[in-house]
Amino acid sequence: AQKITQTQPGMFVQEKEAVTLDCTYDTSDPSYGLFWYKQPSSGEMIFLIYQGSYDQQNATEGRYSLNFQKARKSANLVISASQLGDSAMYFCAISNSGYALNFGKGTSLLVTP
Amino acid sequence: DADVTQTPRNRITKTGKRIMLECSQTKGHDRMYWYRQDPGLGLRLIYYSFDVKDINKGEISDGYSVSRQAQAKFSLSLESAIPNQTALYFCATSDSSGTRNSPLHFGNGTRLTVT
Numbered sequence: 001a002q003k004i005t006q007t008q009p010g011m012f013v014q015e016k017e018a019v020t021l022d023c024t025y026d027t028s029d030p031s032y033g034l035f036w037y038k039q040p041s042s043g044e045m046i047f048l049i050y051q052g053s054y055d056q057q058n059a060t061e062g063r064y065s066l067n068f069q070k071a072r073k074s075a076n077l078v079i080s081a082s083q084l085g086d087s088a089m090y091f092c093a094i095s096n097s098g099y100a101l102n103f104g105k106g107t108s109l110l111v112t113p
Numbered sequence: 114d115a116d117v118t119q120t121p122r123n124r125i126t127k128t129g130k131r132i133m134l135e136c137s138q139t140k141g142h143d144r145m146y147w148y149r150q151d152p153g154l155g156l157r158l159i160y161y162s163f164d165v166k167d168i169n170k171g172e173i174s175d176g177y178s179v180s181r182q183a184q185a186k187f188s189l190s191l192e193s194a195i196p197n198q199t200a201l202y203f204c205a206t207s208d209s210s211g212t213r214n215s216p217l218h219f220g221n222g223t224r225l226t227v228t
Binding site for chain 2: 099102
């Protein structure tokens with residue numbers, strides 16, 4: 001079974017600084033996808049970025065990038081130039097054989113002025 | 114308008130009552146999912162469906178049932194609600210392109226309280 005571990009329950013970062021949110025995973029499937037979602041205090045789940053297990057390049061989407069280290073089974077999210085609006089819960093997820101996603105427990109990020 | 118619509122947005126019910134949460138989507142996706150979110154536990158999969166005739170149990174299906182009435186509609190039922198089913202429930206959809214890079218698209222959630 002696929003499993004996601006997010007070891008940082010809470011993180012702080014100052015506005016305009018970069019922050020890395022950790023995610024490690026465990027899977028026996030050779031083919032899988034890794035996803036990051038943002039959940040602001042309003043509650044909706046917002047898709048941020050995707051990385052495929054066979055992708056050679058690290059994924060980037062605007063200020064978000066994914067530091068994918070396959071041998072270490074890690075898929076850390078890097079947010080550059082943090083903004084106050086980045087304050088939210090962040091969830092890492094992995095696609096399973098049924099194409100549903102298994103989620104980690106999340107990391108709460110607070111961006112301070 | 115939301116592509117994935119959940120009704121109701123909030124619901125308070127009593128122990129032992131039957132309750133249905135509804136989800137409809139206009140994205141044209143074949144795959145639909147129900148998750149529940151509890152503080153500190155992330156999102157856990159309850160049921161998922163790849164088409165109208167396909168229903169699959171997820172990690173925590175006990176105490177729940179689902180119905181896929183049409184491609185666009187997927188409802189979740191609690192046959193006899195209990196307080197530990199108090200949670201935020203999400204419906205989600207995904208594209209059936211056959212690859213694992215399809216993100217889930219979530220509704221806004223239903224906050225259920227069982228007293």
